[in-house]
Amino acid sequence: MIFAIEEINNRTDLLPSIKLGYQIYDSCASVPVAVHVAFQLTNGHDLMFYKGVNCSPSGVVMATVGESGSTPSISMSQILASFNIPQVSHYATCACLSDKHLYPNFFRTIPSDQFQADALAKLVKYFGWTWIGAVNSDSDYGNSGMASFLNVALREGICVEYLESFFRTDPSRKIQRVANAIRRSTAMVIVAFIASGDMRVLLEELAQDPPPSRQWIGSESWVTDTFMVKYSFCAGAIGVAIPQSVIPGLSDFLLDLSPSEVAASPLLSEFWEDAFNCSLRKSTGSVRSKKLCDGTQDIKRLENPYTETSQLRVTNMVYKAAYAIAHAFHNALCQEKNVTTKCDKLLKLNAKQIYSELKKVNFSQNGYHVSFDANGEPVAAYEVVNWQVTESGSTEVVTVGYYDATLPMGQQFHINRKITWMQGRSQVPVSVCSESCPPGTRKVLQKGKPICCYNCIPCPDGEISNITDSPDCYPCPREFWSNAKKDACLPKPVEFLSFKEILSIILAAFSVSGASLAIITAVVFFRHRTTPIVRANNSELSFLLLFSLTLCFLCSLTFIGAPSEWSCMLRHTAFGITFVLCISCVLGKTIVVLMAFKATLPGHNVMKWFGPPQQRLTVVSFTFIQVIICTVWLVVSPPFPVKNLSTYKEKILLECALGSAVGFWAVLGYIGLLAVFCFVLAVLARKLPDNFNEAKLITFSMLIFCSVWITFIPAYVSSPGKFTVAVEIFAILASSFGLILCIFAPKCFIILFQPEKNTKKHVMNKN
Template sequence: MYNLLAFVFTVEEINNSTELLPNVTLGINIYESFGNSRMLILNAVRIFSEMFEILNYNCKLSRPLAAIIEGLSAKESTKLYNTFNIYHYPQISYKSWDYLMSDTVKFPYFYRTVPTNFHLWAGIAKLLKHFGWNWFGFITPDDDSNVRDAKILKGEIERNGGCVEFEVTFKHTGDMSWKLRRKLISILHRTSAIVIIIYCNTDNGGKQYRKMFVELLQTSGKVFVIMNELDFSENIPTHFDLKNNSLTVSNFGKNMPHFSKFVREMKPIQLSGDILAQDWWQSLCDSQCPRRIKRDCSTNRTFPNYKHCFMKHFASSYSVYNAVYALAHALHDMIISGSVNNTAQSREGWRFVDYLHWKLNRYLRNLHFRNGLGEELYMDENGDLATGYDIMNLLFLPDGTWRYEVVGNYNPYAPMGQEFTIDEKAIVWERSFTQTPPSSRCSQMCLPGYRKLIHEEQVSCCYECIPCPEGKISNQTDADICTICPEDQWPNQKRDACIPKIITFLSYKDNLGIALTFTSIFFFLIAAAILRIFINYRDTPIVRANNRDLSYILLISLMLSFLCSLLFIGQPENITCILRQTAFGIIFSITLSSLLAKTITVVMAFHATKPGNTFRKWMGSRVSVTIILCCSLIQTVLCLAWLFTAPPFAYLNMISEIGIIIIECNEGSVIAFYCVLGYLGFLAGISFIIAFLARNLPDSFNEAKYITFSMMVFCSVWISFIPTYLSTKGKSMVAVEIFAILASSGGILGCIFFPKCYIILFRPEKNSKKDLRKI
């Protein structure tokens, strides 16, 4: 009834407008099919033939037909179109939502002011996903249309991660059997699903659908999601304990200004012959009706069966309103554009002649207009009005009345991120729910830090939650997989976020770094003190023995090796990485070549004491310096080749230790690194062999014993260094190398120079040629 009045109201509003269709008066013919297909066709024939039931004949040319505006079900709307599409009349529906009719090839002259059920399915999926519901029951009539749509909706739900626990169909014709109702109630009590989706086109569901829904609403602890508003025009019996536990997704609606006043003040003279219409109209006189819609009339009748005055948006009258405005704007655009050149002025106003409806289709397609509410609307490329859905909460009040409260909306044409909105605080939930909104899931949600584990025999919604493995996180609920953190980050303790890794290196501030630094400086000072002692006592026999210049070079190289270890402490950089390895290799080669020169000097000195031996001419510093230069030059060439091919560099080691980024030096070329170490080992080995063979030579200047002990210490340190170095990580690896440098250098310093310093400082009486010969 509201739809009929909306037609009249909108046409009057447009006819009274001075901007839209000036000098043109719109008229309407309204027919009711009463859900009867034969009556539908007969009424359509009357419309097209202008009174006479003869097709292809029109006896009232003064009032041409512009378009058909209908509120039929999808099935009847398709039947009407297929029967009369040969006339090319625009057919504008304010009710049919069948997505198949969006096909502009099959239905080029079909338009509508409601969204298709294709958008409805997406809106329902958005609603379910918003509340985190993924475990559902499904109830639907068994007719082809509803079964087909329900199947598509289930597919959409499953694509969004939902699962259907059970599905029940009921006959779409006749009354629902008591057996089926009992079966439904029994299923609802057994099922673990909290959310029950009832997909039913009310045209195909009929009165038994409403009766079934009223019975289901008495079930506690369930949430029902339904499509389209149900008109509970009759009072709900007070002994029915109906729960406020349903959400409805319905076509977008809005109150038109002054429409309630129009309904309240209109005189229904033309409805005098329709008893049902008269009862509907007179029921608006009920004192319980709100003031905005209550009619001022005197009657002693009571109207217990009608509560339609409590409807918030007056059914689908908003869609009727937009349908009439869309047609009016299309007519207006056609007149303004000059497309209708064949017009004539008469006393009745504008009279449109040939092919009005043929030309009108071009203006309806992709129409952009503004309705009486000032809203900007448009038809999309399929001829559908770009509108959406309201999400409503059905509330039953203690006095037996009911109402829908809009709690959100879904508009597929809105900008990304704004298409779905809902106000959870506005929803009234049943009191029996322990949590609001209630949860409908087969398994509890996996919290961040966990992922889903679905067993083969279970559906995708039933799973268990397992923690993310080491090194991975999940930062959202119900994660299917755990993701790996970036290389410079690591999972926190809960494994729900990545946090920066701790950056570490052997720092001067670390206890280990401080200890090694002081040890290096301490040995450096000792070596410097020994050098000072040797310089002060340079003319004494014990200093002059075995070439004091070699002793000076050896002491200086040991001092540099102690300082070299400091390059290994602190944050590595490319320059320090290059210096630490090359300086270490060259300085140690000088140290070992000095020891080799000392050893060779001992051997040559022993043989030079024999009469007529040619070794006497080789005695002196020239041979020793030559040995040092040649041996050091070979190591220098190796280091330069290393630098020019693959030099050491600083890099971030993110994999050696869990949760730690180690700033360390990469050797660049491992082969070059071990070549440098191998060459040092070669020098040490030659020095050890020669010194060992010469350790018992009976010569006053024999230093071979001390060199042998020092080489034993040196080789022991560096042989144990290699496996230890390879088995450690991070700053421990650097500390091992520093320890090897200090230990080997300290061993050489102690074995060779401490005995001489003891004699120089504490036993000066032995620092003479006479005593040296006794050693």
């Protein structure tokens, strides 16, 4: 600060012909001493510090630079604010000091801890750490800074395994408790928002029993402190720091010290004697003391932080504070006139005027911009620093990037140099309570633990998660289903009884075989149409029955393949009509048998009432009724194709909806009614005295037919998906084969293999 004020007093463009006076107090990092100093500064009539001719007549304090710590600054600000004396701190970073209602006169050249806490939280997030330990100083600096950090960390999804606070004057058992918490922790990262003096105490305690390797994240207070780097277990630490600065001329100013200047200053004397381990004064008494300084001591050859000005950080904040106050004085006293600056030396100022001018300060010095926002804060910018071990084995603080709060989100961090992590690793350490949940799973929190501790539960069938650490699984759309990994929705496979399936091929083969068998039978009957067996069994109805059976076999093919509007209407109506035609023919043949027997009795000539015209009319009439039922069904509510999404969740069934269930069961019911009627008549005619009684064959065929369709109903209702269609096809084929085999097989066997029985005498049982 002395260098800055002397530099200002020697300038001709800033406060020309006016010199600033100053007095420096040492608060000894003590709040009571700082309060005492504040009262001294506000007395208003302190002794004049410099008694030159041009000095102002009073020693009234217009502004203060300081304090270094947040807690002493708070105490001082509350006193200085009562007298409107502006206070510009170079190192008090507590976010609480931004409250202008409580601290209206407070300014600072160092960013608030709110910005630092935000930077530290985003630094932790930047490297993917979600499970950390946190330690802070039990002071305004540490408590406020850690509170701000935790607030931001919570928003960023960062969890804290433990939170410990202490002060350097606490009992040793409390310091040991903090150290043990670090040693026992599972978190690989420790965020330390600690003042430099407190950190030194903690590291000394940890050094007695070094903890497992941990990645330290430091606040600006200690992470650039060169006295800390000797603790090797902290190597690889990173943190945010006040940007380095180069102040031209400062190095020469510090090194230009003569023994006489040193002897005249108690502060410099203490420094000199400690640096060179000698005494500037002869010792008295019998107590052995240091050797006397002989004048050969050269400060320029001294290697310590005092002479190393390339790493200055906080020093620049003091430099800025002094210049900010000087610019406030300049703006209050001086005016530009004809390219020259005129300052009114006699103008009587008060501290309130300097306070008003400080709020408007806006200048650049040595490439650094200085201004204050509405809260008295500067623009927040930090360097990212890293403790790296050199080839010689020593540890040095290296700048590896920067953080600028004024940049857009996502661009605030910029790492431009390789970082060395704990234990000299080159890979970023991992610090998470639970590993990330991959896509296809969801997070389930572990009971009693922070939100960063969770289990990964696979998504259930039909639900997916396509991002890492998904909190939920999301159901697929209705016509989609989750893949095996549960990270994508795929279209559900469409299922129907396809011609490509083995089951369909088998059923189609039986269908075609049945139709071929009916056609072959018709050919056999046609070729032997003049034989007694063919003529005795009503050849016209037999040919019509074989034709209907051929249609029955072939209609089963309409049930195979993807359902469409036409196929759905065709398959049910064709099935209903052909089966009624078939049963009508069988019924006609049964009635013919009964009538034929009655016609052999004396006085009964009923055959004239049931001749071929009546037989045709009977078949047409019964079939026409089914045609009317099917027509009404198709007009009112026909079958239609539908996607069944409820039977199976993982696939779509293409089915034919019945449309009107009444229509469907009416068609089946009518077929069943004719079949039962035919069965009853066949049973009545089964014992008629005839060598070749066709009624017995019809009885067996109707027994098979009714048995198939009675068992069809529960099988049809309970079969899932495409097997419902397969059951229906099986019932059609089974009943059709039952009819053709029971009615026509015995006749064909006699015609082809026992022609001797195919005579009128044998048929009339006259052998």
